[in-house]
Amino acid sequence: MPYEPPPELNALSLAQVAELVATRKLPPVSQWSPQHHGDSEMIIRADGRWFHQGGEIRRPAMVRAFASLLTQDAAGRHWLVTPVEKLSLEVEDAAFIAIDVRQDGDALLFRLNTDEFVIAGADHPIRSTGDPETPAIYLGVRNGTEARLNRSTYAQLVEIALESGDDLTVSSQGQTFQLVPA
Structure with missing residues (x-):
């Protein structure tokens, strides 16, 4: 099923935005404590583009999937977290x-x-x-x-x-x- 982007922000009321936020299913990354740690070899550039091993990730669906797994710890390090592994990634400015x-x-x-x-x-x-x-x-x-x-x-x-x-x-x-x- 192809991804349908949400309407433009100006077309939505507060109630509609709140409903979209509430119905979005995000992985419970804060509840996962995987034992395996590693390096994802990924970077998020300051302009918002994502790269893996030097190549740009151009599929918006992939970026959205990875973004749903992001966390930042108290030391400022960013991680992709799954139930089985926690992988570091470099973020130049903000995720x-x-x-x-x-x-x-x-x-x-x-x-x-x-x-x-x-x-x-x-x-x-x-x-x-x-x-x-x-x-x-x-x-x-x-x-x-x-x-x-x-x-x-x-x-x-x-x-x-x-x-x-x-x-x-x-x-x-x-x-x-x-x-x-x-």
Whole structure:
């Protein structure tokens, strides 16, 4: 059965995005503790492209499958986890890229480069790093992984912040997030 990408973010309500998030079946990687550890020989470039042994993984379905197995540990290392093995991989910046955002009521809805949706909030915080002149904005995804906002998504988020005031903060699901690093 061919993959049907979800509709564009602007065509979806908060309730529809929440339903898509809730119905997505993800592997329970946080419950797996495989004994075998190794190297996947994979890298996720800063632009979101995935490579294995130097060759680009061009099939979006493969990228989505691997992305569903990603975790990041407390030391910042990324892993692909299955019930039988835990394989390291190199991530140049963030495991995902946030490619679109919109506000719906008190929620910020994001679309990732893997066609996944994330609703910012306590479980999916927004954090700002770098310096005030060139901030890097990240969104928590799952299992310790993050998405970096691309330039246009960052610009959209700044517009949302400016519409509600001039302090460059945004709110989502009762949480407030600074867009300028401290």
